[in-house]
Amino acid sequence: MPFPYQRPRRLRATPAIRRLVAETTLAPRQLVLPMFVADGATEARPIASMPGVVQHSIESLRRAAADAVAAGVGGLMLFGVPEEKDKDASGSAGLAPDGILNRGLSILAADLGDSTVLMADTCLDEFTDHGHCGVLDASGRVDNDATLAQYVDMAVAQANSGARVVGPSGMMDGQVAAIRDGLDAAGHTEVIIMAYTAKYASAFFGPFREAVGSSLRGDRRTYQQDVANGREALREAELDVEEGADIIMVKPAMAYLDVLRQVADVSPVPVAAYQVSGEYAMICAAAQNNWIDLQAMALETLTSIRRAGADIVLTYWAADVAGWLSD
Numbered sequence: 001m002p003f004p005y006q007r008p009r010r011l012r013a014t015p016a017i018r019r020l021v022a023e024t025t026l027a028p029r030q031l032v033l034p035m036f037v038a039d040g041a042t043e044a045r046p047i048a049s050m051p052g053v054v055q056h057s058i059e060s061l062r063r064a065a066a067d068a069v070a071a072g073v074g075g076l077m078l079f080g081v082p083e084e085k086d087k088d089a090s091g092s093a094g095l096a097p098d099g100i101l102n103r104g105l106s107i108l109a110a111d112l113g114d115s116t117v118l119m120a121d122t123c124l125d126e127f128t129d130h131g132h133c134g135v136l137d138a139s140g141r142v143d144n145d146a147t148l149a150q151y152v153d154m155a156v157a158q159a160n161s162g163a164r165v166v167g168p169s170g171m172m173d174g175q176v177a178a179i180r181d182g183l184d185a186a187g188h189t190e191v192i193i194m195a196y197t198a199k200y201a202s203a204f205f206g207p208f209r210e211a212v213g214s215s216l217r218g219d220r221r222t223y224q225q226d227v228a229n230g231r232e233a234l235r236e237a238e239l240d241v242e243e244g245a246d247i248i249m250v251k252p253a254m255a256y257l258d259v260l261r262q263v264a265d266v267s268p269v270p271v272a273a274y275q276v277s278g279e280y281a282m283i284c285a286a287a288q289n290n291w292i293d294l295q296a297m298a299l300e301t302l303t304s305i306r307r308a309g310a311d312i313v314l315t316y317w318a319a320d321v322a323g324w325l326s327d
C-alpha cells in the first residue's frame, strides 16, 4: 500500500469538486441588512467608524432598502436615530408612532410590502438621554419590569407601523413573554419575535454607538452577558424559547462562535448571529491599510458564522455580499 493512501486533498483538487463537497452555503437570502434612519437628516450621513454605512434620510433609506431587496437580501433590520432634543429618560421617541423609527418602518412597509422581511430593533438605548436600554429606578439602575412595559408598547407600535419582526435587544428578563402577550393582545399574532438571546457586554459594539449617536456613559454589564460565560447563553436560549421566541440570536458573532455552536446544537428554532459594528470596522480598517482583502475577509467570516450554526446572519455587508456572490 503506498503511503499516504488517505488523500483528503483529492476533494480539494478543482473548483468544481470543492463546490460539490462544500458543507456550508452563504446566500443573500440568509443575510439581513441593518440600516439606520436619522430624524432630520436631509441626506445620508457617513458614519466615520463604519466606512460605507450611513445614517439615512428617509429618502436615501427608501432607495437603499429597495436596492438591497432587489439584490436579494433576506431582510432589513431598522434602527432609529432621533434628534438629541427628542431623547428623554424613558425613551418615549422610540414608542411614538411618528417617531423616526416608526416612520421609517411605515414608509418601508408601504414601499416593500411582503417582498422582504422588515425587522425593527426593539430597544430604548437610541432614544434615552442616559443611553441605557431601559428606564432607570431611583438609584440609577436599569429597572427590569418597568422597562418591559416600555418594550411592549414599543413592539406594538412597531407592529402597527408594519414591522414583521420585532427584535428585543435589551436583555431584560422576561422581555420575550411580555412582548408576545402584548402583541397578541393587540391582534399582532403573526408578528415574529427575533430575540437577542445571548447578547454580550461587548467592546465590539463601539462603532454602533457612534452610528446611533448614543448618549451612554458607563456600560451595560448589569444586563448584557458577561464575556466570560458560555453556559449562561444556553439558559437564556431555553428561557427565550419557552417564552415564545420565534428566532433566537447570538451577538456579537465572530468572538462568540463557540456560544453560537452550542446554542445552534440545541435550538428548536432558527438561530441568528449578528456580525456587529466592531467586527465590520476592524475588517474595514485593516483593508484600508491594505493589510487584508476586504471581500475575502467578509466572505470568510460570514461563512464561518454560518458554519458555526447560524441560519441567519445580520451583517452590514448583506447587500454587498449579494452583489459579490452574483458576480
Ligand code: PBG
Pocket (backbone or CB within 6 Å): 121, 123, 124, 125, 126, 133, 169, 170, 204, 205, 206, 207, 208, 209, 220, 275, 276, 277, 278
Ligand atoms: C441595542 C443594540 C446595540 C446593537 C444592536 N442593538 C448596541 C448595544 O447594545 O450597545 C449593536 C449593533 C452593532 O454593534 O452593530 N439597541
